Amino acid sequence: MQRIPVGLVGVAGYTGMELCRLLAAHPELELVRVTSRTEAGKTLGQILPHLHETGLAELVVTAPDTQDLAQACKLVFLAVPHGTAMDLAADLLRKNVRVVDLSADFRLRDPETYSQWYNLDHRHVSLLEQAVYGLPELYGKEIAGANLVANPGCYPTSVLLALAPALHHELVNPEDILVDSKSGATGAGRKPSTATLFCEVQDNFRAYSLGRHRHTPEMEQEIGVLSGQQVQLSFTPHLLPIGRGILSTIYARLKTTASSEEVHALYRDYYAQSPVSARWVRIQTPGVWPETRFVRGTMYCDLGLLVDQRTKRLLIVSVIDNLCRGASGQALANANLMLGLAPDMGLPVAPMVP
Amino acid sequence: MQRIPVGLVGVAGYTGMELCRLLAAHPELELVRVTSRTEAGKTLGQILPHLHETGLAELVVTAPDTQDLAQACKLVFLAVPHGTAMDLAADLLRKNVRVVDLSADFRLRDPETYSQWYNLDHRHVSLLEQAVYGLPELYGKEIAGANLVANPGCYPTSVLLALAPALHHELVNPEDILVDSKSGATGAGRKPSTATLFCEVQDNFRAYSLGRHRHTPEMEQEIGVLSGQQVQLSFTPHLLPIGRGILSTIYARLKTTASSEEVHALYRDYYAQSPVSARWVRIQTPGVWPETRFVRGTMYCDLGLLVDQRTKRLLIVSVIDNLCRGASGQALANANLMLGLAPDMGLPVAPMVP
Amino acid sequence: MQRIPVGLVGVAGYTGMELCRLLAAHPELELVRVTSRTEAGKTLGQILPHLHETGLAELVVTAPDTQDLAQACKLVFLAVPHGTAMDLAADLLRKNVRVVDLSADFRLRDPETYSQWYNLDHRHVSLLEQAVYGLPELYGKEIAGANLVANPGCYPTSVLLALAPALHHELVNPEDILVDSKSGATGAGRKPSTATLFCEVQDNFRAYSLGRHRHTPEMEQEIGVLSGQQVQLSFTPHLLPIGRGILSTIYARLKTTASSEEVHALYRDYYAQSPVSARWVRIQTPGVWPETRFVRGTMYCDLGLLVDQRTKRLLIVSVIDNLCRGASGQALANANLMLGLAPDMGLPVAPMVP
Amino acid sequence: MQRIPVGLVGVAGYTGMELCRLLAAHPELELVRVTSRTEAGKTLGQILPHLHETGLAELVVTAPDTQDLAQACKLVFLAVPHGTAMDLAADLLRKNVRVVDLSADFRLRDPETYSQWYNLDHRHVSLLEQAVYGLPELYGKEIAGANLVANPGCYPTSVLLALAPALHHELVNPEDILVDSKSGATGAGRKPSTATLFCEVQDNFRAYSLGRHRHTPEMEQEIGVLSGQQVQLSFTPHLLPIGRGILSTIYARLKTTASSEEVHALYRDYYAQSPVSARWVRIQTPGVWPETRFVRGTMYCDLGLLVDQRTKRLLIVSVIDNLCRGASGQALANANLMLGLAPDMGLPVAPMVP
Known part of the structure; x- marks a missing residue:
């Protein structure tokens, strides 16, 4: 059975790595694109040796390209810094790809508050209304219908x-x-x-x-x-x-x-x-x-x-x-909701203690 | 569908805790008995609060009782010290329960080497021949047919x-x-x-x-x-x-x-x-x-x-x-093999990095 | 030149160990008695191998004995639990030995507050008035004249x-x-x-x-x-x-x-x-x-x-x-003040970074 | 009484920091120059806030200048990478300043072995004979008479x-x-x-x-x-x-x-x-x-x-x-020996445990 193809922009950071860990075991989502400006051309197994010989090992890292992402993926996770994420999100949404943005770019409803705290003018103010704050317990219904989810801060x-x-x-x-x-x-x-x-x-x-x-x-x-x-x-x-x-x-x-x-x-x-x-x-x-x-x-x-x-x-x-619930796990839960899957699909059942 | 009932003797140590982590997510095995002399009477969620509100939380810890274990379980994991494990194993085998022993009691083929290094005479020498050394890559076939597996040291x-x-x-x-x-x-x-x-x-x-x-x-x-x-x-x-x-x-x-x-x-x-x-x-x-x-x-x-x-x-x-491959994960892989399941069933796909 | 003899009751805990570290390098105080109920009879070098072959290594640990402590020491540090310290302090003061108590026994002026928070009646209420709270920046003058200093909590x-x-x-x-x-x-x-x-x-x-x-x-x-x-x-x-x-x-x-x-x-x-x-x-x-x-x-x-x-x-x-300023170092500073020495004598100048 | 002026080239790394810790408490040596290309102009207290308000806090970091070092110091510690240290050492020795080099530049007697393992030709081969390997227990006498000591690797x-x-x-x-x-x-x-x-x-x-x-x-x-x-x-x-x-x-x-x-x-x-x-x-x-x-x-x-x-x-x-005995402490012991001081002057007596 075909799984739903998803992409990840920014695989070399900790939130990108955590998403790989979770997606490696997801029964319905398939990670088909991972991007990193600095690591493009290598396989995922080369840049993350703990994934050597796993199902994700042979995936080739590419430079971020929204055209390619839009063709290959139904949903894209953005694990890049604020300021960078907003343009990628806008571009992907225009190409009808759903976006879960792990950065801060769409969390604040008020663009003035954004520019005051992030020292940066928001370049896609119109998207702020459309973005849903991705805290499932509070906004579960809105997330299910959203094209753009602003994943909350940790x-x-x-x-x-x-x-x-x-x-x-x-x-x-x-x-x-x-x-x-x-x-x-x-x-x-x-x-x-x-x-x-x-x-x-x-x-x-x-x-x-x-x-x-x-x-x-x-x-x-x-x-x-x-x-x-x-x-x-x-x-x-x-x-x-x-x-x-x-x-x-x-x-x-x-x-x-x-x-x-x-x-x-x-x-x-x-x-x-x-x-x-x-x-x-x-x-x-x-x-x-x-x-x-x-x-x-x-x-x-x-x-x-x-x-x-x-x-x-x-x-x-x-x-x-902070990495799972505070970032990548919550992003995956939001993706599950956006794609009509069970919210906890692919997410670990028991904590790792000790 | 009915899952296969298994038991765990010695839940309060680290190997017991790791088995709980893994069994909580296992699709075919159901943990139906957990024992601990010191914690009997409490629920698993009480003694291990990280399992609060998981599927295992309400399981009540009992004092180890081979009669009860034999009635309830097809296979029992022994996560107790060497010296204690050998009698429990002998007793359970007699009652037709399969045993994966995480202690050192059945690892050494030679009872004299055992008494020399463990300062203890082996009380079930006849079982040593029957025990299979549970390293799947080396003894996979023998494990599949074993009633008693000696889980290797870390x-x-x-x-x-x-x-x-x-x-x-x-x-x-x-x-x-x-x-x-x-x-x-x-x-x-x-x-x-x-x-x-x-x-x-x-x-x-x-x-x-x-x-x-x-x-x-x-x-x-x-x-x-x-x-x-x-x-x-x-x-x-x-x-x-x-x-x-x-x-x-x-x-x-x-x-x-x-x-x-x-x-x-x-x-x-x-x-x-x-x-x-x-x-x-x-x-x-x-x-x-x-x-x-x-x-x-x-x-x-x-x-x-x-x-x-x-x-x-x-x-x-x-x-x-050392806890997963070196103890509880390997024990679970051995149990999978002994019960005719896929060897990696219920075992994590991707390492937790970072 | 003769150094001033001091004693330490309770050498096997962390505050006792920290006092040993500091006193090993103190130019004017000489540690002549160290006591521990459980370790009596061994040398300090045996119970604390990091002090092997230092000047303190051959000091023999004794069981606490106020008679002996009073004869040998001008001042005694009490690094034992609250409840135990108060009797030792009373006994030593009676024998004209100065006391720095690292426990909580003399910190609270009000015996009722003590019994309420420590579930214990104070057995030496009369000493509470005499005790000085050993925070040098606030009570430096009082400490200099004190026989009993209650070393503050960390x-x-x-x-x-x-x-x-x-x-x-x-x-x-x-x-x-x-x-x-x-x-x-x-x-x-x-x-x-x-x-x-x-x-x-x-x-x-x-x-x-x-x-x-x-x-x-x-x-x-x-x-x-x-x-x-x-x-x-x-x-x-x-x-x-x-x-x-x-x-x-x-x-x-x-x-x-x-x-x-x-x-x-x-x-x-x-x-x-x-x-x-x-x-x-x-x-x-x-x-x-x-x-x-x-x-x-x-x-x-x-x-x-x-x-x-x-x-x-x-x-x-x-x-x-917490061990130096919050306990043993502050105790030593208080002892310095009580004995007319420079407050920072024997205390490290530069922090250990990294 | 006048202390002996010494200098330190490379204060911002861990070995430089450790030398500061030790020299802050040394009774006979005075640190009068600290250098760092990147931090020049700031005070030591500014770049190392744990030294705030200590005796070293107001010392101004300078860019390394052998002329200035030679005028101000009798001995200089080089805490810079190999390859960089050899030229500084040669220059300082020419100006009659003693040198303790913490890098690898003068440890190997054979320049060919040096170039083979360090991928670098040695530019001061003639100094190799003069350099003493600074392990006090083995070369104590030679160190006492040396102008250039190659501080051993950790x-x-x-x-x-x-x-x-x-x-x-x-x-x-x-x-x-x-x-x-x-x-x-x-x-x-x-x-x-x-x-x-x-x-x-x-x-x-x-x-x-x-x-x-x-x-x-x-x-x-x-x-x-x-x-x-x-x-x-x-x-x-x-x-x-x-x-x-x-x-x-x-x-x-x-x-x-x-x-x-x-x-x-x-x-x-x-x-x-x-x-x-x-x-x-x-x-x-x-x-x-x-x-x-x-x-x-x-x-x-x-x-x-x-x-x-x-x-x-x-x-x-x-x-x-590794930082004290394996680098800066040993360098200080070597300096003590070279300057006719007791070898353990300024070095801690008791380890910090815990």
Whole structure:
């Protein structure tokens, strides 16, 4: 039986590599094009020796060419930097190819916010309306009908899934939310730099981009949608000496007198009614706090909740695998939805622990 | 459709956890019993929170009971220490259940060698003849007909797959082989001890059990079978500050004038004719040296080869995932073979890199 | 010349080991007694092979005996668990030996708070008044005259040094402070447990003790002293896959309109007027954010500051080495002060980077 | 009192950083010049924020200028790549400045071997005779009188100290020695590259430069001197996911019937008679195997020995800190000797464990 042909622009980075891992085992999608400006001409097995002798090994890397991609593929994943992605997306959409964009180019509805935070004017403003924010639990129906999906940022994925039920039920004050996030180093990409060398990251921990990380407006936008009001979010990202994984510790001022049990129940019910059939958001048992390894290699978002009566805050600990749920796995789930497949098709069932 | 019921004795250790990961996604086997003396009464989701809300979460852990296991299961995996496994195996076999034993109890054909290296008399000597050494590429046919499979040790798996073609073709002198192996810390098990605390292992590296590691006679036995002569092997294991992975660097005195290209070809051909259809042993392209991550989470054994004319030695670098190929994945492959299923059923296709 | 004899109760844990490292190079203090219930009879070189053939190697470990300690030592460091330390301290003080207690037993002024958070009644309430909280920059003069110093907790050290200038100058609202801290695994001690095994900590990250960590009342007490009002602090600790190091990210609601430059200046001035001559608190250049490695092996506390106009919060990033500044190094600095020596005598000058 | 002025060419790499750490605490040497082509004009505190507010912080980085270095310094450390170092050394020697060269440029006595392994013709052959190989235990007297010291490679340091007593006493056959070494990633330098990114090194292990590492001829040269015969060495380096540390596992064919106890005694005696008064080589107690952390931050070389009667081999495990003993610490010890100071002046006493 014929599988659906898909393409991947930008195979040499970590999100590209993760998509290869997932597509290698997908029963209905076939990766027929992989592109990379720097690696064109080599086979995938040559540039990624861990794929040697797998089904993807002989696929030849090409230079990105939208004409060729459009002829060969029904859907294309863009795993290239913001600024580069928007033109490719526009071009592919014009040629009737569906696009899942892993960059930030179509996440912000407001082009002015985009230019302010990314120091770049948006060149395809008309597409912003058409783009669907690819968080399946919140926008599952819209994704199913979309031609262009803006795959969410890794930090926003971990934060929005954690806050959605609380905001929906008005358990917390949206104006007093504070997010302290910690990410594994795959989030920093595969481009060589001194700051991401092994000897600079291992046995070390640091904060970065304080007060100015680009995922801030993305979270503010979606918290705004969920709460119906504009908010200013305190968000601080940190760099963990691990490969995969994001843990966000979220502090929100309580507006409710609901007990911890009631809050747990509201969270469980919220996700039981999610438009996607997959049950990726797991509310952990009270007293069990999510760890990044609990979700390694999967689409799970594990949440731990505490109603802290002492400080009148709701504490939420949220973990995802930044490469899988925070990028390529979510992109594949979105592709599944766009192509009418089961949302969790080709996605790992059990996390890799240890 | 009914899946084949299987059981797992010893779920709380790392090999038990890895079997759960793999069985959670297996299309034809159903895990119906998991046992642990210390955790009996809890659900699997309670003792392993990363399995919360997966298909295995509600399975209740029981105390090991061969009567119950025999009634419920067609095949049982033993993931308990040597010494404990042999009695359970004997009991289960008597009750007509097939057994894959992950311990060392049935690996050595000679009970005297067993008692000498394990300081323990073997209580089921008669079963030693019946047991098949579970290395699929070497004993695939015998495994398919076995009731009792002795799953190989992690170090021997990495070493024997690396040496088999060279010994078969008499490329090297079996009396002058030296193995320097390095293993991730999952190989040390999950029992609490000062020596395996995070702060003792991280940012550190050490050798251990010099001149007396228990996998030595196992390798000597199988090298003896492959070469037709008795050998003494120099084997030194080391503890790596990583979770999964074994890399063995093997030095063997050359007996051949074959070129590097010819040796690569002989290796490729040897495994192309393996009795199992799965192609898990990958001869990497000359110049590409295997890294432990290339095989993470999979059954692959990657080999790098160098005919070193300067020192007249064949150098082999061999990597496996010690938990998957070196233990639970290989156990599952053996179970597949014993039950007439495709050998690679339920085993991951692509390694998790990064 | 005779050096001053000191003793160490509890040499086998990480704080004991760190004190040995520092005392091995101290020009004026001589370690003459080391005790450990479990290791008594062995030499220090035997139980800590990294000290083999150093000046401390031949020191014989004894069982703790206050009579013997009092005869041999002028000052004793207690590196034993809370609950055990208080009786030893009382006994040693009675015998006219000065004590630096690294446990929590004398940190809280209020015995009721102690029993509430530590589930233990304090057996030496009268000593609480006498004990000085051993944070040299805040209590340098009192420490110099003390017989009993309560060495601060590691988290409180990182947090109080970060907040003292802001509270002193009333830059922030003491009732809206939130502390998100991350600690290396040495903070969890050296006692074997599954949760601190290498394979459970590496490539992983988690929060713990949410809403109920025992360092919370210690910080609330000292913030109370600094601000003149009782406060409730939101404090969440996390476990980092590194050995040494704490990074605290602190969010405090601004009460001032001071610019970022002014705040930096106030911080620098505050510590320039510290009662101890050592200059351990370093205000990093704006834009340079402290990393845990910047202070590895030393007494430094590095601070990064941001006046975040968007969210009206003061953001402070504070790093210390939890074993040196957060425990044994600070204990040694306190001993130096108590014995009339220069506060930084025997303490490393430059951090170990990389 | 005036300290002796010294300079450092190449401050931005890891060996330069390590020299800064050590010189910051040296009582008799004063670092008065640090150079870096890329960082000239900034202060040391700016490019290395962990030195912020230390005594070295205000030192301004200059572009390398031998005229200026010669005027300001009595001795200069060269921490630049091979090929670059030789011209600087020649120039400085001409200007009567002593030189400790941390590169490989003056380690090999034979210029042809140099050009063969380094693909570069030596431009200062006449200096090769004058250069002393800076391994203090073997060449302590020559170093004391030298103007040019070739600081040994990190791997050779760990291997030669391990083999010297065995070769001196003819315990082993110099023609059948095999060295399997593992190094921390600081050995790979600080230049950005994909292969040394955190996400490529962590949770991974690999061999590299099989059969062709440039430290091979250096070891062969010195083994030749020690044994009086030309040898071919099997040497395989590997990359460890740790910062500092080398562990070499050495296998040598026994020529002696000496017992393990006798071999231990011969080793201890050999180093007791070393020309340097410092006792850096520690023969660990039989049964205690050296770990890389045992020597972290120090000049120690710890050795573990086993006479393996089964395989007729002497097994030696040797560990050093590749940055301290294997590079900058050894360079400082050599400088101490050249300047008539105690060899261990300014070098740490106790390793940093944990």
